Amino acid sequence: MADRIASAGMTGARVDARHIDDRADDEVVRFTADLIRHDTTNRGGGDGVERPAAEYVAAALADAGIEPVIVEKATGRTNVVARVAGTDPGADALLVHGHLDVVPADASEWSVPPFAGEVVDDVVWGRGAVDMKGSDAMVLTVVRAWARAGVRPRRDIVLAFTADEEDSAEFGAGHLVRHRPELFEGCTEAIGESGAYTYHPGDGRRIYPVGAGERGTSWLALTARGRAGHGSKINRENAVTRLSAAVTRIGEHTWPVRLSPTVRAALTELAALYGQPLPDLDAPDPDELARGVEELLDRLGSAAALVAGTVRNSANPTMLDAGYKVNVIPGSATAHVDGRVLPGGDEEFTTTLDRLTGPDVDWEYVHHEIPLQAPVDAPTFHLLRDALRHFDADAHVVPYCMTGGTDAKQFSRLGVTGYGFMPLRLPEGFDYQAMFHGVDERVPVSALRFGIRVLDRALLTL
Incomplete structure (x- = not known):
């Protein structure tokens, strides 16, 4: 699916997206399945181990020439942070964050083993497929594709793969913000989980809610x-x-x-x-x-x-x-x-x-x-909307406030404005919200491949 993408009119630039190719299509599926196979269950109260998945992410970044920084508050509670240098040293940096931990899964309730990372009928099954190892895989895939093709974003992109989001963030984003704020120097905006997925209201419309607030x-x-x-x-x-x-x-x-x-x-x-x-x-x-x-x-x-x-x-x-x-x-x-x-x-x-x-x-x-809100009349929101519409001309993109919360709350303490944007085009009848913390969590392969294209466009035009 080679594609020539025109970036937002405000930059006047053009972005060649041929780097999102068959290899990227294969990687996003493989990364999702592999990350699921690393059991990073967070039982709360400090009971969790993200290190196996963090080491996997760090190796994938290093293999692409992107230097990872490993940060732990406690043994096994591992975070990975990296920076992809942009072409404009005067531009504000953009944070892209995703968590590596998952909630528990009772294997007796599942149709497939929750940590097997099985791909059945072009669907990746397992705990974290949606929340949010599939999204982590999309981010990894996009920046590795950039590295292979020599593509650089306009602004620095800081990547954060965090621990402990499913509990208090004490070992994850909270620790990073309090003790390693220099890793996020220059970041003014962020994109993270829970937004830009297809919501089917049952009337033929495709609505894509983009997170612009959290309770x-x-x-x-x-x-x-x-x-x-x-x-x-x-x-x-x-x-x-x-x-x-x-x-x-x-x-x-x-x-x-x-x-x-x-x-x-x-x-x-x-x-x-x-x-x-x-x-x-x-x-x-x-x-x-x-x-x-x-x-x-x-x-x-x-x-x-x-x-x-x-x-x-x-x-x-x-x-x-x-x-x-x-x-x-x-x-x-x-x-x-x-x-x-x-x-x-x-x-x-x-x-x-x-x-x-x-x-x-x-x-x-x-x-x-704290609750959060991000401006919906800002250029960033419009660029996110344009990225979705570029790949789905019938998309109805609307802002929404999440009922719950994400690591965006932690990063807001550094003055970072966060949006929920991890794009997935989902088929009719696929209940995205039911996948969060639910039994038989899964994500279609086609949704991941759509996601890397939209994410690539968004990150290169923001």
């Missing part, structure tokens, strides 16, 4: 205290009862609609795409705003799923722990809540949790990460 992470521990006693006695100070009441209030709470700039842009573009009237997104009455947004989401059908999870803060109880014997009322009970917060929503989140937990339950953050 913040607010993981909470709730503790209720009461009076311990015998299970047969009436006890009005029962810690389990107090905790249960608080958890129920949190789980049943309806958060008000709060529209970040990214979500507002997504609603506006989706309404235009579907020919639907746009409600007053500046309505001062919260009930009027909520009604208008909910009615629009109803009219958008399946496409609403791209936005519905990010028009509000959220807090979902996920864990409960109390007692040690059925006839003993414990003196304390604990619970955990997964909270997600929109940009500008921290104060409302805190105030609401204080009210919902009440006077008998204390709460604290066990993990707290």
Whole structure:
């Protein structure tokens, strides 16, 4: 699939993309399968080993003449960073990041062994195929193709393959940002996971959401205290009862609609795409705003799923722990809540949790990460959109805010603005979101080959 690509009009340059050839097509599949075969399961709490995959990545970079830097906070928790020099030494650098760890997989639930890296009927199967060793493989493939052809990007490209993204990033991007910031000197923008994949709403359209925001992470521990006693006695100070009441209030709470700039842009573009009237997104009455947004989401059908999870803060109880014997009322009970917060929503989140937990339950953050947003009217977003449309003329590219978070949160502390852009053209019926942390995770070979072409164009024109 040799192709001659004209870069963005703002540069006036032309980019010869013949280096994305049959060898690149083979490499992206092989790299994906090989990386899956390295079991880099992250069980949380420091229990994980990324080193085998990191060594593989480092060797692939070194083989192409790209010098890797290995960074570890603890043995086995390995990160790889490298820099590809651009042609314009005065240009800001671009960070491209992907994580090497994966969540656990129970082999008994899978149709294929989750770490076998099998390619069956032109589909690569295994834990990490989508999240996100396939993307890591695309990045490796593109920069190696550049090296073979003597191609250089306009700006420096810093590559970061990180550990521990699936937990707290303490051993990964968080450690790099705190202790090796010089590796990212000059970086002002970044692209990372969870964006530019095909979303099929079921009406023949192909929508490509490009990440331009993330909700913040607010993981909470709730503790209720009461009076311990015998299970047969009436006890009005029962810690389990107090905790249960608080958890129920949190789980049943309806958060008000709060529209970040990214979500507002997504609603506006989706309404235009579907020919639907746009409600007053500046309505001062919260009930009027909520009604208008909910009615629009109803009219958008399946496409609403791209936005519905990010028009509000959220807090979902996920864990409960109390007692040690059925006839003993414990003196304390604990619970955990997964909270997600929109940009500008921290104060409302805190105030609401204080009210919902009440006077008998204390709460604290066990993990707290900032929300993010990136400008959707910036040249970078338009170039990312153009790269997708170049290879899929019928692509409808829309900005979106991720319900969860990525390593972009860590790199934002260095002043880096992040976008979610790891392109995949997926067939109708392929549920990309279900692949994340799901059983039988897999990615089509054709999607990876589409991805390296779009990624190549994007990186050479940004």
